[in-house]
Amino acid sequence: MEINKKSIKKLSSIVGKNFVKVDLEDRICYSYDATNLSYLPDAVVFPRTTQEIAEIIKLANKEKFYVIPRGAGTGMSGGSLPVKGGIVLAMSRFNRILKIDTENLIAVVEPGVVTGVFQKEVERLGLFYPPDPASLNFCxxxxxxxxxAGGARAVKYGVTKDYVLGLEAVLGTGDILHTGVETMKGVVGYDLTKLLVGSEGTLGIITKITLRLLPLPEAKQTLLAIFDKLEDATHTVTNIIRSKIIPTTLEYMDKTAVFCVENYLNIGLPTDAEALLLIEVDGEKESVQTKGEKIRIMCLETGARDVEIAKNVEESERLWQARRSVSPAAFKLKPHKVSEDIVVPRTKLPQMIDKIKEIGERYGLTVLTFGHAGDGNIHVNFMIDQQNKDEVSRTHRAVEDLFRATLDLGGTxxxxxxxxxTKAPYLSMEIGPIGIDIMKRIKQVFDPNNILNPGKIFVE
Ligand SMILES: Cc1cc2nc3c(=O)[nH]c(=O)nc-3n(C[C@H](O)[C@H](O)[C@H](O)COP(=O)(O)OP(=O)(O)OC[C@H]3O[C@@H](n4cnc5c(N)ncnc54)[C@H](O)[C@@H]3O)c2cc1C
Incomplete structure (x- = not known):
């Protein structure tokens, strides 16, 4: 379904000629995401209004071209890639915070707003938007x-879906759907808001979002626990969760991750350690100190050789910079990575980490692990050189073993x-045929001509 010149002209008349790019250099800029894979779009279109998007989708249905929504292109599973051609719909002009209601604790925003910018804006008003993917400064x-998206604070505060009250979206038919509420509760009809959250641009283009906010916690404390044994670190995670102190974050980095970050940033991380835990607690000043101290003692009791406490905001930021840099720093090892994002029940974390080590050894691969250990969510990175065909083939087998082990432990x-x-070929390992059939039928209702983001989630 390659787009023709006539359609390009019509797109220009919808959004204005300056906002349709067909030059190769522009198309290359919108051809990739964080997976390192690349597919050229036929054109890149920058709409400004919901109405323009509705017209674009109607045109796409009529003239048969695909539409692939794109935010900042930081996705880790290829969601914004035009794998079958078509136009990339760049949402960067939808960049306004429309309302921050400090009395009802909600905000209404456009989808192109950068997450970190939004967080700073609400924090200036004493409010808090917890979801904090490590990419928050650009996604x-x-x-x-x-x-x-999730993030480090999901242990205590949950993930993006827990903060979305309602939205506006243009469906694959060109219809404009309004879902949800601007109230704290609302159960009228099926929950179409939650259905669109996590739908990876396959059901509709999100054009407006209503978000729930919280009061900004009064204080926080950041701790860095250093371990000489990997298993002590993973057991500490399960102990902390079991103790019913829920920290704000409970992040984990293995030795390889620490080595890469230190090489990348040079900020004095202990490269001789087997693992680090980056832990944060927040809340009222006194409770933060009590919780922080309990966690510090627990870490030392379960084998930490040292626990550093950040003395000020700058020190805490330095530690977070280290954690957020793991992904780019990993390329110090090899030119490519196959990055997985598995989750297991938190009590199974020590077993899962052992399994990952075993799989890496079985296939002779360099594996770097880090992630949101407090959620049982580990980012497993197989570091490879894609020119090395044998290494690529071993990695495919390792990924399959990884997924099987994850599911065996009751994970996802x-x-x-x-x-x-990237994970579409493995969907049926977790979702049974009835589940997949219902999902495909939902897709059919929202997008009968398969215009929106084809080739994603399901293998076509
Ligand atoms: C260094 C790094 C760290 C990361 N850390 C985390 C982390 O801690 N937690 C986490 O969850 N993720 C993380 N990610 C992954 C990524 O940042 C998130 O998935 C993020 O939500 C993607 O946002 P984006 O704006 O870049 O979207 P894109 O990559 O542009 O798109 C992602 C998907 O959203 C769709 N989409 C985009 N905009 C719209 C819209 N308006 N309507 C409908 N569909 C749309 C696209 O079609 C695509 O399917 C990380 C990525 C990097 C590179």
Whole structure:
């Protein structure tokens, strides 16, 4: 379904000629995401209004071209890639915060707003939007909704879907749907809001979002626990959760991750350690100190050789910079990575980490693990060189073993990165035929001509 010149002209008349790009260099800029895979779109279109998007989708249905929504292109599963051609719908002009209601604790935003910018804006008003993907300084709220992004604070505060009250979306038919409420409760009809959250741009283009906010916690404390034994670190995670102190974050980095970040940032991380836990607690000043101290003691009792407490905001930021840099720093090891995002019940974390080590050894692969250990969510990165065909083939087999082990332990294939194209071949390992059939029928209702983001979630 390649787009023709006539359609390009019509697109220009909808959004204005400056907002349709067909030059190769522009198309290359919108051809990739964080997976390192690349597919050229036929054109890149920058709409400004919901009405324009509705017209674009109607045109796409009539003239048969695909439409692929894109936020910042930081996705880890290929969701924004035009795998079958068509136009990339870049949402960057939808970048306004429309309302922050400090009395009802809600905000209304456009999907192209950068997550970190939004967080700073609400924090200035003493409010708090907890979902904090490590990419928050560049990813968008629209992309976060489409993937149901998580982040370090999910242990205590949950993920994106827990904060979405309602939205506006243009469906694959061109119809404009309004879902949800601007109230704290609402159970009228099926929950179409939640259905669109996590739908990876396959059911509708999100054009407006109503978000729930919280009061900004009064204080927080950041701790870095250093372990000489990997199993002590994973057992500490399960102990902390079992103790019923729920920290705000409970992040984990293995030795390889620490080595890469230190090489990348040079900030004095202990490269001789086997694992680090980055833990944060928040709340009222006094309770933060009590919780922080309990966690510090617990870490030392379960084998930490040292626990550093950040003395000020700058020190805490330095530690978070280290954690958020793991993904780019990993390329210090090899030019490519196959990045998985599995989750297991938290008590199974030590077993899962052992399994990952075993799988890496079985296939002779360099594996780097880090992630949201407090949620049982581990990012498993097989570091490879894609020119090495044998290494690529071993990695495919390792990924399959990883997924099987995850499911055997009662886990799930993706905690926050979504299915996209990279995990589509494995969907049926977790979702049975009835589930897949219902999902496909839902897709058919929202997007009968398969215009929106084809080739994602399901293998076509
Ligand atoms: C360094 C790094 C760290 C990361 N850390 C985390 C993390 O901690 N937690 C986490 O969850 N993820 C993380 N990610 C993954 C990624 O940042 C998230 O998935 C993010 O939500 C993607 O947002 P985006 O704006 O870049 O979306 P894109 O990558 O552009 O798109 C992602 C998906 O959303 C769809 N989409 C985008 N906008 C819309 C819209 N308006 N309407 C409908 N569909 C739309 C696209 O079609 C695509 O399917 C990380 C990525 C990187 C590179």
């Amino acid at each position: 968008t709220l629209g992309g976060n909704l489409a993937e149901c 294939l993706s905690g926050e990165h979504g299915i996209g194209i």
